[in-house]
Amino acid sequence: MTDLYHLTIHTGHVRMSPRQEVEEASIQRVSTWIKNRTERNDLFPDYEFSYEPVGANLVSHLHHHGQRVLTFVVGVEDDVQQLVKTVALKLAPYWHTEILPLPFRAVFFDPDIDRSDTEDKLWMGDYERVVAWTWIETRSERGG
16 A cells, blocks of 8 residues: 545545655654554644544544644544544534545544644644554554
8 A cells, every 4th residue: 555545624625645755763653652542742742642443443633732623534444434424524514525545534623723833734744644654554564
């Protein structure tokens, strides 16, 4: 597997995320966070993270000082269809597109959060991408 679809739920924007965008060292670091369900880390000390496996898929939330900034889903199996629609409809009733081919990640930014800081947008996009590829690769290594 070499590509991952990325969907921004509230805009309908879709892009491909090639595996080579993510370094192996990043995968190793984030796999420990996911395995241990680490809520805080040394890279982004002002943010709280959560990782919730749902079947073979993953739902992750990012909070800043207790306020949700974004939610994203990593879809790796067909049962994700209903999960994503449920999450999306809760968070963004204006879902713009159909479910993407697997694997994919779908992200929703809280509309009440100021996202004008380009630097934050860049690391958040990188973070989502690394988590998605980490989840995909650790699932395939375990045979799941």
